[in-house]
Amino acid sequence: MQVVGSFIATIGWLGLALIASELLSTLIYDLGQWVGYRLIGARVVALVGFRYQLCKVDGHWKFQRPLTAYPHLVAMPPVDPKRFNHALYCFGGGLFNLLVIVLSLVTMMQFTWDFNLWLFIFIIWVWANTLKVGQLLPMNFHGRPTAAQEFRAARESTAAMTAAYVTATATALKMQTGSVADLDAAMIVMPRNGGNQNYLVVRQAFLILEWGLQHGLSTPDLLAGLSRLEPSFNLVPPADLARYMTATLYWNLFSEHPAPQIIGWYQDLGVQQLLKRYEPLANFKLQAVYEWQINHQSKRALELIDAGLKFAQRSNASEELVWLKALRVRVEA
Structure with missing residues (x-):
């Protein structure tokens, strides 16, 4: 019975790690998008999440509840098309997640890891950010092209x-x-x-x-x-x-x-x-x-x-x- 309880607790912690990793990697992706947009002179006009969004309407941020949504930022490109750097527009978010992966792996190399719960949590963290780099979650799930496409x-x-x-x-x-x-x-x-x-x-x-x-x-x-x-x-x-x-x-x-x-x-x-x-x-x-x-x-x-x-x-x-x-x-x- 104790073994079963320990197994359930482990599954619970791994599930919590998966949810937390997805949320944090999404925030990192959004931060990267924001930085990329700022560098090309684009203005963020909406922060979209799962079934909610904050949108700038008439100069004021308003909370909205669309029927379907996926986490991302929406930005108004610069008025001058020559400033529209499409690479930064597409890859700003993914580059930040890639940077997090590199820093995480470098940090991992500084410690000796046993085959335990923390190692699995770390793997989940790197995996979630890797999916964000390729925009495999949730872009393709929602039928939209990835940044690379x-x-x-x-x-x-x-x-x-x-x-x-x-x-x-x-x-x-x-x-x-x-x-x-x-x-x-x-x-x-x-x-x-x-x-x-x-x-x-x-x-x-x-x-x-x-x-x-x-x-x-x-x-x-x-x-x-x-x-x-x-x-x-x-x-x-x-x-x-x-x-x-x-x-x-x-x-x-x-x-x-x-x-x-x-x-x-x-x-x-x-x-x-x-x-x-x-x-x-x-x-x-x-x-x-x-x-x-x-x-x-x-x-x-x-x-x-x-x-x-x-x-x-x-x-x-x-x-x-x-x-x-x-x-x-x-x-x-």
Whole structure:
């Protein structure tokens, strides 16, 4: 019985060490990101954690509770694109974790270690920081590219590097305002020779559609633009794919173009899992428009819209609030 109790205590300490190592390595990663952003003149506008975030809105830090999140910092790139050092932007956090690993190993060499609990705790500490260096936890788990993947994609062409800067600016702006409507119109220009094989360029193409939609882009032009993104669906990260797929399905259903391919995509189990995992907020309006247009269940659609409005307000997602309210007007008409 004493052996069992000792084993359980050991497992408990190792579990505690795992949790503490993950939290501390995340803080170190965030600190490295902050230093990297400061060196290139970027301004941190949001501190995001697990299911919470602190965001700078109208000059004040506000606590928000998004439906899904992963630990990272969001920064507004410098106004001058020439100061945008993409390497520091991507690798600042990982470099700090790498430094911690080196210092930890150097410290380890100064002592004689027995095969005991402390050795396992030290191994867990180094392992957690190693995962942070490669951004294997939790980036890939959340369907987003690692820093190395993003850096490599941006280095493929001038168009890709431009797209990296523009989309980073749009991400920071959307975090602060809930939409990209205030993005400088000078950035809404598709770079030449971008192609459709680079996910950063595809991301900028979708951003242009998103910006245009908020500035009066007609529905036929929007649907035509979304259809041009479809050949790139198998090239983009899962989180990006969820955004593009949600927009494609929603606007086709909203504009009463329920083509068999659109219905087939929506009913596909894999697609549904993808959307629920990576776009849980936007999924409210997608489910609502499907219930309204295809199942002719207006009451159920309104229930989904009300739930979406609740979570959109909680997350400061002003863009989602606009589309949900517009959908409710259509359903109630």
